[in-house]
Amino acid sequence: MNDLSRFLSKVSVVDSGCHEWQSTLHRDGYGKFWYTKKQVQAHRVSYLLQVGEIPAGLWVLHKCDNRKCVNPEHLYLGDAKQNVRDKVERCKWWGRMKTPFEIVDACRKLYSEGWTQQKIADHYGIQQTQVSRYINLKQRINF
Ligand SMILES: [Zn+2]
Structure with a gap:
């Protein structure tokens, strides 16, 4: 199984349109996924696999404010400042x-x-x- 199908097998779509992570959650509320031999935040992996590279220094942020969500359409790149601004x-x-x-x-x-x-x-x-x-x-x- 490739990374993407392994990843998607741990996701379920909920009514709000979010793709919620069904596997391990870190205590910070974000999903965790083994990727390139490391444990990486699931929403970051989602972005990497389905959208593209994450430039250094940028964060993958949620439009939907749902940390469990890995729907690429609910994710966007921003910096830490933007994260605060959005909050x-x-x-x-x-x-x-x-x-x-x-x-x-x-x-x-x-x-x-x-x-x-x-x-x-x-x-x-x-x-x-x-x-x-x-x-x-x-x-x-x-x-
Ligand atoms: Zn969402």
């Missing part, structure tokens, strides 16, 4: 709810780690409905 843009969008970006991000992270919405709500002293809104936000962000 700020998303922050502005979320800002309409007057909640610090960090809390939204943290809620989603904890939820993805298996916390219940109620537990997260108690942890931050907010309503469970609020937590629910943050978590479901993901599907509604369009770029």
Whole structure:
């Protein structure tokens, strides 16, 4: 099996259009894949195999903000600064709810780690409905 078919056998397409990594996840939330005898972030491998070279110093970033996603159409090249800038843009969008970006991000992270919405709500002293809104936000962000 070549690298690409081995890679694609670990991916499943979800409703949002994301191609989610089904295999090993690193604790940073990104998929891991053995490639050229190294463990490489799955979304980087996806880019390499399906789009092209990644110039030195550039990052492969997600338009969809889903770290598990390896859909080449959801990936783009940028530098670290751009990564921060994009996060700020998303922050502005979320800002309409007057909640610090960090809390939204943290809620989603904890939820993805298996916390219940109620537990997260108690942890931050907010309503469970609020937590629910943050978590479901993901599907509604369009770029
Ligand atoms: Zn995606």
